[in-house]
Amino acid sequence: MKSVVRILALTIVYATLGSCVSMKKYQELEGKYEELEQENSGLLADLKQYNDENLLLQSELEGLRKKQDETQKEYEKTMAEVVATQKKYDAIKEDYLMLENSSSKSMASNTKRNRELLQRLEERERALAANSKQNQQLAKQLEDQETALNQERSRLEGLLTELNQRSQRINELEGLIAAQDAKMKALKTSISKALTNFEGKGLTVEERNGKVYVSMENKLLFPSGSWAVNTQGKQAVEQLGNVLAQNKDIAVLIEGHTDDDPYGGDDKLNGNWDLSAKRATAIVKILLENSEVEAQNLTAAGRSKFSPVAENNSPENKAKNRRIEVILTPKLDEIAKMLGDI
Incomplete structure (x- = not known):
């Protein structure tokens, strides 16, 4: 960056002392130089800010992935419990049919118990559905974050390309000035x-x-x-x-x-x-x-x-x-x- 400022300043001196260049031309060049210097400083500041934001987004992305993994484990655990409960439910239902044929009193008792078990099973299923919805929301949020990161990465790559092109033109300008000095x-x-x-x-x-x-x-x-x-x-x-x-x-x-x-x-x-x-x-x-x-x-x-x-x-x-x-x-x-x- 110091090389850029030195070259631009040297160029402006040439422009200032050149007799064939009018004062208006010199002022335009000087103004252009100041605008370029401000724009270059702004681009570097933006690049640093974007890098900082990128790191923060990466950190948030890792947190979301970790939370998704935890939710997935909980989901699998809940599914295992549902399967086990379903097996219990099937066994109870079979017992229920047998008891229903043997005794109305036993049937009433078992019916109440089965209803309680069915209610608990429904509650489990509702909890599972809620967890599934939460997983979908987390997946959507993760996808949005990844899209934002890709867009930001593309923009930063564009800025880097522009800076490299400017650096190349400045090197060419430095060579031209050196040739004129010689x-x-x-x-x-x-x-x-x-x-x-x-x-x-x-x-x-x-x-x-x-x-x-x-x-x-x-x-x-x-x-x-x-x-x-x-x-x-x-x-x-x-x-x-x-x-x-x-x-x-x-x-x-x-x-x-x-x-x-x-x-x-x-x-x-x-x-x-x-x-x-x-x-x-x-x-x-x-x-x-x-x-x-x-x-x-x-x-x-x-x-x-x-x-x-x-x-x-x-x-x-x-x-x-x-x-x-x-x-x-x-x-x-x-x-x-x-x-x-x-």
Whole structure:
């Protein structure tokens, strides 16, 4: 169960950080995850309750069987007594006929005695009939209990089958996530090798939380206040595009960032927002013109000064904040579909 929670939580993190997945999609997945966790806890609680009830029913069933055995023994004993009484009755009846022929007085006495014996015999027969009825009731109750147990057993087997199927789908999901992690690590290695000539020039490549972050400071890409990519920056972006073209199932988010200094350049731009967006779009244009990166995998965004990596309190830190970040994310469509099936 802890493995299930860990996998689901990890999956939600993927879904949360994936740029190509909307906030609405994330909230739906998160809600689905919470519903699944509650449903899974409820199923386990129900399973424990049903097991407890099953044990109680088995105990009651054994008690009924024991009581039936005791009643059966009493019934057999009573039948033996009835047979013995019947024999006595037959003997008395024979004596009665003999005495009836010999003496009216003896006949009257024997008649009274016989009537008493007959009355006792009838009482025995009524008791036997009552015991037989009780046995029938116990047998019916036993049959009903066995039917209920069989129905409960079938329901529990269905629950176990469902739990096993969910466990199998979770294992498949875990394998898919592990494969995506390995793929993103390999992608990071490929990008690092392709851009090794630009190390120490304001370029870094990192893998965090299942995503690859390629950060390029503006000194590598743009002149101050401009969104025209220089020759060295264009070369770096083209080499990055060659790697991305080989990974067509990766979503590419290109973010432009500035420091907090007010933009004082071209009057056609509306401050740092427009500048950061223009720079991000310029990177997208190079990727589309000089590599086989698919356009539907690309997203450009301007973040202005609102996502700094350092305090804007020194020229060095401001230079770090003026950057382009290329964020590479595995598409989560297949994972989201598997989550919906669990």
